[in-house]
Amino acid sequence: MHRIPTVLLCAALLALSAVQALPAAEEESQIEAAVVSIDVTAQRGDWYSPWQRAGILQFTGSGFLVGPGQVMTNAHVVSDAKQILVRRNGNSRPYFARVEFIAHDSDLALLRVSDPSFDAGVAPLRLGDLPSLLTRVRTYGFPAGGEKISRTEGVVSRIQFVTYVHSSADAHLAVQTDSAINPGNSGGPVIQDGLVVGVAFQVSAELNDVGYFIPTTVVQRFLDDIRDGSYDGYAEMAIRSSNLNNEAYRAFLRLPAERGGVVVDAVLPASSADGLVLPGDVILAIGVHTVGNDGNILYHGHTLPFEQIAEEKQVGDVLRLTLWRDGGELRREIPLRGLPDAERVRSRFDVLPDYIVYAGLVFMELDRAYMETFGNFWEQAPDDLLYEQFFRRDEHPQDPPRRAVVLSRILPHAVNRNYRDSANSLVSRINGVPISGLTSIPAALARPQGGEQIFELGDVGNLLILNAAQADAAHAEILRQYGVAQDRRLP
Incomplete structure (x- = not known):
């Protein structure tokens, strides 16, 4: 496991930096012409009242041309966008843009501007390689939504895996720089020797004057x-591993002294490596790269975690591992696929929350977006929800994924009085039917027991009982009373 430093998003943000030796005036002019400011009007779903939307937001970011009519920026700049306007440097005319592709797991988005006059006579920027440590870079963008382009310079000080704050759950390679960071620069290009070496995207919460950009890998x-x-x-190996520096453990595994590697602690069920890699295996090599006892490989002159090789693969690609098992070496080919429940652990964007309302009881599936209704650090969240969302999978990695359902709110009415304290409870059964996901609820509600709707909450089965006939009769009235246009939105 890799310790991930805490980082904060720069809201619509960033400015890092670019270039070994300053580019000639003509090259500088070409770079600046390809950088754009982005004005966004956005509106998210509301995970507290899922039948409605949250308030309208307006913010700014930056981007740059990567192809005819195509603008690269950050996903967090254009998430949940209702309108996107882009302006080229030196041109005050706004152009309408739309999101063509968006990757919330890597905080990148590609915009499309259909008006051919938008980039007439402007050359797209070209991608370069991973920059070397202690080399200078320059970042371009529009901090704080300003009309004038900004350039800031800094030095590449570290290349490492960090958590990408936009999703709050995905860790990828990022490049650290000491370039000045200002809100509004997110999505701007980081340039070295006239080539893009990254996309500015977030800053450190632990260190002053430290920012990160997304590398071209x-x-x-x-x-x-x-x-x-x-x-x-992203395809995921979904392997949890530990460094292998303890001599007693190495002897237990009968691993020769000259061999390095990491030991597999767990493999998530239904993941790419499930059934092919086993707990206790030692990963000796990934592809052609030898894995050290610290889990690192040598990658284009950089020492990086071995997961970097899997990071470059696409869904459907094959990853080749060299393993040590039962005192001998063997090879495995891993067909890569994504994790089926990956969205549950990410912040959610560009989607509306699913829900069911019945007689004032509001049911939702437990995911990170729901937990975020308790605040940034979930300090008000019940312990059982925290455990279910963040710890159960770690403690029981061999258990299949489950879609936990929460009684998120109770819209007060005579039919459900005295049950308000049951809000934010996990739902285990309805009328004796095990609940796994919202789609299992309608059939369960159709089977009242002895004229009662019986809800079992939490692991201990606390009961919430409604008279079925009274609940059905009150249902439409409650929807009207609280302005709920539809009683459900299902996945």
């Missing part, structure tokens, strides 16, 4: 993914 993977017209997302 991640950007190119995104562009490769969308070549077929859709974004499939």
Whole structure:
């Protein structure tokens, strides 16, 4: 496991930096002409009152041309967008844009501007390679929504895996720089020797004057993914591993002294490696890269976690592992696929929450977006919800994924009086029917027991009982009373 430093999103943000030796005036002019400001009007779903939308938001970001009519920016700049306007540097005319592809797991988006005059005579920027440590970079963008382009310079100080704050759950390679960071620069290009080496996207919450940009290894993977017209997302090995420096453990595994690697602690069920890699296996190599006892490989002159090789793969690709098992070496080919429940652990964007309302009882599936209704650090969240969302999978990695359902709110009415304290409870059964996901609820409600709707809450089965006939009769009245236009939105 890799310790991930805490990072904060720069709201619509960032400015990092670019270039070994300053570009010639003509090259500088070409770069600036390809950088755009982005004005966004957005409206998210409301995970507290899921039948309605949250308030309208307006914010700014930056982007740059990567192809005819195509603008690269951050996903967090254009998430939940209702209107997107882009302006080229030096041109005050706004152009309408739309999201063509978006990757919330890697905080990247590709916009399309259909008006051919938008980029007439402007050359798209070209992608470069991963920059070397201690080299200078320059970031371009429009901080705080200003009309004038900004350039800031800094030094590449670290290349490592960090949590991408937009999704709050995905860790990818990022490049750290000491370039000045200002809100509004998110999505701007980071340039070195006239080439894009990254996309500015977030800042550190722990260190002053430290920002991160998304390297072109991640950007190119995104562009490769969308070549077929859709974004499939990251393939996941879903292997939990530990460093292998303890001599007693190495002797127990009968691992020769000259061999390095990491030991597999767990493999998530239904993941790419399930059944092919076992707990207790030692990963000696990934592809052609030898894995050290610290879990690192040598990658294009950089020491990086071995997961970087899997990071570059697409869904459907094959990953080759060299393993040590039962005192001998073997090889495995892993057909890569995504995790089926990955969205449950991410912040949610560009979707509306699913729900069911019955007689004032509001049911939702437990996911990160729901937990975020308790605040940034979930300090007000019940312990059983925290455990279910964040810890159960870690403690029981071999259990199949489950779609936990929460009684999220109770809209007060005479038919459900005295049950308000039952809100934010996990729902285990309805009328004796085990509940797994919202789609299992309608059939369960259709089977009242002895004229009663019986809801079992939590692991201990606390009961909430409604008279079925009275609940059915009150249902439409409650919907009207609270302005709920539809009593459900199902996945």
